[in-house]
Amino acid sequence: MSQAKRARRSRSGEIKKKKEKWPGSIDEVYPEPFLTIPLQPKEKKPGQLTQKQLKQYFEEGYCVVEDFFKPEELQPCRDAIDKMVDNLAEKLYKAGKIKDKYEEDDLFHRLTKLEKEHEGSNILLFKSQKMPKAFQDLWCNDRLLNIMEQLLGPEVAGHPVWNLRTKTPNSLAMDIPWHQDSAYFSNESYDHMIATSWIPFLDTNEQNGCMQVAKNGHRKGKVAAHQCCAGPTWYVMLEEDEMEKELDVDLENDVITLPIKYGGFLLFNNLTPHRSLRNVSDNIRWSVDLRWQSPEEHWGFYEIGEGVLFRSAKNKDITPNFDKFLSVDRKEVWAKKYFKQVDASDPFDTTITGPWIGKWEVVNHNKHTDAFKPAEG
Ligand SMILES: O=C(O)CCC(=O)C(=O)O
Numbered sequence: 001m002s003q004a005k006r007a008r009r010s011r012s013g014e015i016k017k018k019k020e021k022w023p024g025s026i027d028e029v030y031p032e033p034f035l036t037i038p039l040q041p042k043e044k045k046p047g048q049l050t051q052k053q054l055k056q057y058f059e060e061g062y063c064v065v066e067d068f069f070k071p072e073e074l075q076p077c078r079d080a081i082d083k084m085v086d087n088l089a090e091k092l093y094k095a096g097k098i099k100d101k102y103e104e105d106d107l108f109h110r111l112t113k114l115e116k117e118h119e120g121s122n123i124l125l126f127k128s129q130k131m132p133k134a135f136q137d138l139w140c141n142d143r144l145l146n147i148m149e150q151l152l153g154p155e156v157a158g159h160p161v162w163n164l165r166t167k168t169p170n171s172l173a174m175d176i177p178w179h180q181d182s183a184y185f186s187n188e189s190y191d192h193m194i195a196t197s198w199i200p201f202l203d204t205n206e207q208n209g210c211m212q213v214a215k216n217g218h219r220k221g222k223v224a225a226h227q228c229c230a231g232p233t234w235y236v237m238l239e240e241d242e243m244e245k246e247l248d249v250d251l252e253n254d255v256i257t258l259p260i261k262y263g264g265f266l267l268f269n270n271l272t273p274h275r276s277l278r279n280v281s282d283n284i285r286w287s288v289d290l291r292w293q294s295p296e297e298h299w300g301f302y303e304i305g306e307g308v309l310f311r312s313a314k315n316k317d318i319t320p321n322f323d324k325f326l327s328v329d330r331k332e333v334w335a336k337k338y339f340k341q342v343d344a345s346d347p348f349d350t351t352i353t354g355p356w357i358g359k360w361e362v363v364n365h366n367k368h369t370d371a372f373k374p375a376e377g
Contacts (some may be wrong), residue, residue, distance in 0.1 A: 024183060024226060024359030030191040031221030034058070034271055038153040047143025049150055057151065061218035061272035062256075066264040068143070069199075074263070076134035078201055081164065081286055082107050084132070085114070088125050092118050097348065108202065108283040112168045120350035122166040123173050127331055127352060131162065136322050139290050140310050144197065147267070148292045151195045154313035158320070159194050159291035160305040160330065161185070167209050167276070167285040173350075175230070175278055177237040178214070181270040181291075182300070183226040184236060184356040189300025190223050194270040194293045198260075201286040205259040209279035211266055215254045217247040218271035227363045234352040234368035236360055243273055270300075302355045302375075304333050340373040 037058050041048075047068065049057070056063040089101040092114060102113040114121040131139075138144070139158050148156045161184070167174040181196065182189045204210035224246040226236040243249040257277070258266055268274055279285050293299075295309050305328035308320045334354040335345070357372040 020361065022225065022360050024187065024223065024356075026187055026190065026223075028190075029221040031219060033191065033193050034061070034218045034221055034269060038151070041146075041149050041154070045143075045146040045149075047146045049147055054150055057267055057269075060215040062213045062215060062258075062266060062268040062274075064258060064260060064264060064266055065147075066261065068265060069263045071263065073141075074138075074199075074201060077132075077138055077288065078107060078286075080132035080134040081201065084125060084128070084164075085111050088121060088128070089114055091347065092121065095348065107286070111166060111284055112282075115168050115171065120173070120348075122168045122171055123350040123352070124348065125166045126164065126174075127350070129162075129164065129331055130326065130329065131322075135162070135164075135288060135290075136320075138199070138288070139308075140320050145292075145310055148195060149311060151267075152193060152292060152294050154311065155294045155296055156292055156311040157295035157307040157309045158325075159293045159307050160299060160301050160325070160328075162288065162290050165276075165285070165287045165289070167279050167287070169279050169281060169284070171279070172231050173233055174209075175233070176235055176276045177230045178240065178243065178273050178275045179226060179236050179238050180217070180223055180273055182223045183238065183359070184354075185270065185300040186298075186302045186355065187300075187359075188298035189270055192293060192297040192300075194291050194300070196268050196270070196289050196291050198266040198268070198287060198289045200260055200262060200265070201288075202283060203259075203261045204285060204287070205281075206257060206277055207279075208281035208283055208285045209277045210260060210285075211258045211274055211276050213256050213258065213266075213268055214243055214247070214249045214251075214273040215256055217243060217249045217254065217273040218269055220247055221271065222247065223271065224273075226360045228357050228360045229362070229364055229366060229369050231364070232366050234354070234357070236356055238273060247273065249273065301330075304328065304330050304355075337375045338373055340371050 053063045092098045093101050098117045102110050224242050226238050230237045308325045338353050351367050351371045353368050353372040358374045362369045
């Protein structure tokens, strides 16, 4: 038997199917941008990472920044979420979908009540993503941008993908499996750093669904083969076996559970494998993930929308153009471009479909994958 043939035999002796390639799989790897610390700003600026944190971010693909925000800095975001929940309750109530608006319930319980009466309320909130002013301010927070300069260099722009996570207790729809963020973006995102800050709005822990990362999983500079879609959701998934084989993740030693307190946040990149645990607490685990990259790189977002320039060595006086950013609602674009259904405008429809579904093998069909239509042209 030839060596090649022998190599195709699995340990059990069966002939292994030759691995199929999907549009998301490419042969090239790009470790350099993920492992190389850029030239650091000459000035010391407030909020900057320590040398140890910086080193850890590039070496291990993540770091945790504790006690960064004062409660009053995050309160406007909590208030904005409160308002979003309130608007949703009004909408559901007016449409006769719920009998009570649960106005007495607080931020960490009200959406759960709505969800109980109208299943999918958490998805509806997740889908309605006009970025509130408080989140815009957080996105261009000066001290956060000082960190981004350390990670990306002097040219810093907000990346168009952001998410408010509406992680209600025990909701399968909010169970996010292992993935690398580039598995959601277009392939042009694979060759450069997109930095994510994952910012919780309460203390997070193993009970309420904190984050896990597989450290070192970014080191090969590779996006492993993902599959679609997890359980009843629209999420891509990366098998642990694949993480071991393709990304050299040592599952016993590299999986890190990250309880993060209110005021702190997690930093990782678009190749860092990560997931969140199930929320088995009584509280809603609210968080936002915000992203940044160099404006000189491709947005890696299927030409759907662009980011927002925040810092540039060429111009010290930048006013971020949020109007331009807000003029594109990516979820509306997805609905128009990637939805099979004729009427994707039902305000209570909880189907989410988007370009990432066309990138990977669909191994689990559900209403989201069924609704997917590849973009024309
Ligand atoms: O918030 C979560 O549960 C998951 C977040 C995530 O996957 C991300 O920020 O890319």
